Amino acid sequence: MHGEVNKRRKNRRPTMVDVAREAGVALRTVSRVVNDDATVGSELAKRVHDAIAALDYRPDERARHLRLGVTGTLGAAVRQLSHVNPVLRAVERAARAADLMVLAASTEDDERLERRVVESMCRRRFDGIVLEPIGADHGYLLPELAAGLSLVAVDRPVLGLEVDCVISDNMAGIQAAYGHLTAHGHRRIAYIGDDERIFTAQERASAFRASVAGAGGGLDGMVHTGPIEPGRIARALTTARAGGATAVITGNATISVEVVRGSDDRRMAIVGFDDSELATLLRPDLTVVAQDDQAIGATAIDLLRSRIADHGRPVTRVTVPVELLARGSGEQPPP
Amino acid sequence: MHGEVNKRRKNRRPTMVDVAREAGVALRTVSRVVNDDATVGSELAKRVHDAIAALDYRPDERARHLRLGVTGTLGAAVRQLSHVNPVLRAVERAARAADLMVLAASTEDDERLERRVVESMCRRRFDGIVLEPIGADHGYLLPELAAGLSLVAVDRPVLGLEVDCVISDNMAGIQAAYGHLTAHGHRRIAYIGDDERIFTAQERASAFRASVAGAGGGLDGMVHTGPIEPGRIARALTTARAGGATAVITGNATISVEVVRGSDDRRMAIVGFDDSELATLLRPDLTVVAQDDQAIGATAIDLLRSRIADHGRPVTRVTVPVELLARGSGEQPPP
């Protein structure tokens, strides 16, 4: 007799309508209870909760978000999820504090994947996106921004586009490292860094050159940038030593490790860029220029929220101070 | 005259209707073009694409997913996004190969946060969730599973619940490590591991005890489990050495690091559980029992997809083989 009704109920997740029927209340009331609106009597609320439990009802956020227009969700598109990334951790914390959910995905340093990820988050109507932009062309972001995307770049700017961003003060960090080493008596200091096509690598290398120039020193054989390969780094070290270098500044944590591994027992003072768990594993412990990850993450979320609130506000670029942590490797005097 | 129309168009994202109007085609046709259905003429398709570009139209997946019932999205709830996690990387890759998007969030080893994250993903109607379950009570999962959640646990099972899972063969790994050390002449071997309330730690410690018992050895002073604290680990090492141990098996990568740091110049053979970037940084390089991260991730996605396809299929638990990688630290003979 009621075959049709039964068929429709079979294998279907319960909706608010089902809950309302089960509890014998109006749909409106269920909606209120689910969004815990205070204006509903506790007796009715209980009936609704019982019905929800009885039916295993789960509200569908897709519908809710569609209706509301916002999703309460932030995307994080980072180079590699499964790598150490203190900034991402800070981003998650700050977002949680603002009652926003962060959902993250890897771009794997692949332009096309970055694009797929970001566009996917846009189509899902995430309220905003935290992006660790990779290399080249970000033109695809233009229509997204025009269509209302709120975006903040961390670690590096989105080149050629007016986008909020928060980056570390790379220049001050290199200056601090350089000054620290000269204060400990070093006169010939080398720099070994990442490929200068990477924004931070370029900034740091430039800052190093400027520091040397400011001190009236020579650069020959002292600046080595390129891909992170043990062979290249070993050769760079050899060249630097041959040129009289007694100390070295490294461009990032991976390079620090390679340099420490390559310099073995021979004494060179080292100041590394970026702190890492490895820093205190080495002997002597590694003196580093550390980013303020907490500040970067919190600032990124602040910028994103204010951009979401006012899509027209002027573009902001924040530079976060870095800190030199003296731990031993940077305080060795020249031989 | 057309004031109302203008008002409605202001500050609103364009929809398919707008695109259809702009292109002078039917809504239906736009939908086809967007989902690149081949049955639409190339001339019309171009008109539609032009209209999309002109209006900066972005399809709204929320609506699409609501209508379709599925989201093409998998969630990954892991202990800490910003930690090295090769399994998560494998999960992302495998999902991409299946044209599914993975969105990840951290549970920070916090039960309540895990619950918030998982429930949030459920309400967003993710097609499935990959979970690295933490400690205690997973009762909250019961109604979600009843409501249709597809879930796969990685690294450890969801205790007390019938849920698909894929874990490493911890027992075989410990046996391999133990056999490797005895083959190199060691007769007294110690084990230093994590807190046994953690599933993997418990499994590994048990396997170690079984190995020793099988070899007819004694356990006194040879098994040390507990929290990961440098002090505890140093004391454990001292006790083990005093008891005549000439080799040590460690319960995870962090403990390996502490043990290497603590054993310094004195010679002890070491086999570590879990590979890590540090393993080849140490001297001698660390011999490890390595998980097959790729297989774990791929299997997790397989299980999840088959669970999504058939929610009623029997629960499956997969144990993935581990591999012993001899690198030097585990091949040192007893003094």
Add this chain to the structure above:
DNA sequence: CTGAAAGCGCTAACAG
């Protein structure tokens, strides 16, 4: 291919 219309599950406006 077009045009019209139903429906996904929710929120919110409206009149009782």
Add this chain to the structure above:
DNA sequence: CTGTTAGCGCTTTCAG
């Protein structure tokens, strides 16, 4: 508080 209803933006059925 209840009951009804429109509508979020999309897919899809149905008749032309």
